[in-house]
Amino acid sequence: MRCVLVLLDTLRRNNLRCYNPETRVQTPNIDAFAAESCTFDEHWIGSAPCMPARRDIMCGRLNFLERGWGPIEPFDVTLPALLRDHGVYTHITTDHCHYMRTGGEGYLQLFNTWDYHRGQEGDPWVSRIDDPANMPGTFYGRVRRQYQLNRGRWPREEDMPSPQTFQSACEWLDDNADADDFFLMVEAFDPHEPFDVPERYMDLYGGGEGLDRDYFEIPQYKRVSEAEVPAEAVDYVQRRYDALVTCCDHWFGTLMDKLRERGIFDDTLVMLTTDHGYFLGERDFLGKNYMPLYNELAHLPLLVHYPGGARAGERASQITQNIDVMPTVLDLAGIPVPEEVQGVSLMSLATDPSAPTRDYALFGYHAMDVNITDGRYTYMRAPVPSNEPCFEYAAIPTTIRRYLGADRPADIECGRFLARTDWPVFKVPVDRPGIIDQSDDALKEVSDTRLFDLAVDYAQLDDLTSHDDPAAKEAEGRMVGLLLRAMDECDAPAEQYERLGLGGAA
Structure with missing residues (x-):
């Protein structure tokens, strides 16, 4: 090989x-x-x-x-x-x-x-x-x-x-x-x-x-x-x-x-x-x-x-x-x-x-919107305005050029929070996405949920969530269901559903 x-x-x-x-x-x-x-x-x-x-x-x-x-x-x-x-x-x-x-x-x-x-x-x-x-x-x-x-x-x-x-x-x-x-x-x-x-x-x-x-x-x-x-x-x-x-x-x-x-x-x-x-x-x-x-x-x-x-x-x-x-x-x-x-x-x-x-393909940045495509539609689910609750889980609490939670260590928990491992991990509260360093408003560009039909709109210019017609509503409902299923299959932490305004796990 x-x-x-x-x-x-x-x-x-x-x-x-x-x-x-x-x-x-x-x-x-x-x-x-x-x-x-x-x-x-x-x-x-x-x-x-x-x-x-x-x-x-x-x-x-x-x-x-x-x-x-x-x-x-x-x-x-x-x-x-x-x-x-x-x-x-x-x-x-x-x-x-x-x-x-x-x-x-x-x-x-x-x-x-x-x-x-x-x-x-x-x-x-x-x-x-x-x-x-x-x-x-x-x-x-x-x-x-x-x-x-x-x-x-x-x-x-x-x-x-x-x-x-x-x-x-x-x-x-x-x-x-x-x-x-x-x-x-x-x-x-x-x-x-x-x-x-x-x-x-x-x-x-x-x-x-x-x-x-x-x-x-x-x-x-x-x-x-x-x-x-x-x-x-x-x-x-x-x-x-x-x-x-x-x-x-x-x-x-x-x-x-x-x-x-x-x-x-x-x-x-x-x-x-x-x-x-x-x-x-x-x-x-x-x-x-x-x-x-x-x-x-x-x-x-x-x-x-x-x-x-x-x-x-x-x-x-x-x-x-x-x-x-x-x-x-x-x-x-x-x-x-x-x-x-x-x-x-x-x-x-x-x-x-x-x-x-x-x-489907599920994708995203941590602590920002969560996205899914079935090859036909792309659905971009925005977080609720508070973006809470939101945590990072890590046994090694480092991130780009710094340590996770260094600004609020008293709020960090430690426990066995990940089902796939017996390793204890830190549960670190997130105030803003860790990769946003050039903006005072970290979620400004991802505060709206979006839906695009790639078959007719590959350029993603026509957001279907603004359409008040049954076909658009049906497509959005189907993509929400697919997103819930995908998050469940990909072991999303429970609070991710609440952060995205999706209720409980599928």
């Missing part, structure tokens, strides 16, 4: 030609890979953003109903650990800096070996007391002093962290291509912001023209109108993102070339996907986290090259999520899927195009 999982952070589905033939983005290597793979058309986000999505992948179950951003818990049953226990060698190479921060503990250590390439975003790597000489004088969005220090260590494209990640994966394959049982995870932080990209890729999209300031690589997570970013700058940052996708495509191509060079591409399961999308000015939004999980964020790419080339060039219409990665790999390896895993294996689709997967 050989499996390679490639995760490109913040890869927008609409920028890939296999999903959007009209895109201007040049991705010849991903295009070629799609022609040799099965393209999944109904692949949806699970837990958002970065680390919650990774816990989904590692554990095969949804993170966001119980907690937000956080580490691997001591009671988690994980894909790398199960593979190791059954003699499958596991390795991850990555430049994803959040693994090294408070709130990212325990992920890399699951693997037999891991390789980390430094410098992305605010990675505290290059140590200088004085400010860097390359700080821009004028800019839109944000500038990270630490990143400006770090980027001075990359005189060439191949020295940058994501290219280093792909080169490291190629070197690992050179050393281990003759092995029969391995799981290789290749996780690039790009095309996540900062949209730092060599000029040769920017030249494909008009170069640096059109920006009236020195720098725009890190958008603020705000509405375009609130951030006071003009249309010319929005166009510029869109081109930077597109250029970075093309850069990622180039290095993804080196990995695929290496698999072919070593003669193992044909019989290896290779999956390419992402954790979430991103807004680059659409709907007046920049960034992620604070707005509803519209399709720009929630509808994701998934390309699967099955061993032997099964389903090459075909498309799958079944609903899938990243929680399906774990059972798929376990199925390939002949390892029983643990009962607590909520995902389903996609291996049956290699031989049966009509094989069932699931009839």
Whole structure:
């Protein structure tokens, strides 16, 4: 059993030609890979953003109903650990800096070996007391002093962290291509912001023209109108993102070339996907986290090259999520899927195009609205105005760059609150979503319940909850029933129903 999982952070589905033939983005290597793979058309986000999505992948179950951003818990049953226990060698190479921060503990250590390439975003790597000489004088969005220090260590494209990640994966394959049982995870932080990209890729999209300031690589997570970013700058940052996708495509191509060079591409399961999308000015939004999980964020790419080339060039219409990665790999390896895993294996689709997967995708950010799609409708259930009761459950009470409940420790309880484990956990009251850090009104954008019919309104412009007709009311009632069933099947804590104004569990 050989499996390679490639995760490109913040890869927008609409920028890939296999999903959007009209895109201007040049991705010849991903295009070629799609022609040799099965393209999944109904692949949806699970837990958002970065680390919650990774816990989904590692554990095969949804993170966001119980907690937000956080580490691997001591009671988690994980894909790398199960593979190791059954003699499958596991390795991850990555430049994803959040693994090294408070709130990212325990992920890399699951693997037999891991390789980390430094410098992305605010990675505290290059140590200088004085400010860097390359700080821009004028800019839109944000500038990270630490990143400006770090980027001075990359005189060439191949020295940058994501290219280093792909080169490291190629070197690992050179050393281990003759092995029969391995799981290789290749996780690039790009095309996540900062949209730092060599000029040769920017030249494909008009170069640096059109920006009236020195720098725009890190958008603020705000509405375009609130951030006071003009249309010319929005166009510029869109081109930077597109250029970075093309850069990622180039290095993804080196990995695929290496698999072919070593003669193992044909019989290896290779999956390419992402954790979430991103807004680059659409709907007046920049960034992620604070707005509803519209399709720009929630509808994701998934390309699967099955061993032997099964389903090459075909498309799958079944609903899938990243929680399906774990059972798929376990199925390939002949390892029983643990009962607590909520995902389903996609291996049956290699031989049966009509094989069932699931009839819904449940997704969201912790402590915000809860969303569900059946492939036809997307229902976004807003919390009650108080957003209470709301708790996070954790045995390791860390979250992004801080500790859970540090502002109100006297209100934290400890007990056996999770039915699937005997481990005691902290029950931490939540005043506001932990991933909202650039807004004084954390729930402003998700205070309304929404319903969209994707068959006629993929752009999600016509909210059916505002319609006073029987068909819309019937659709909403059906989606409420599906949401209740899904929350029950996915072990939602009891207070989630009350927080969403849904009464008791199904």
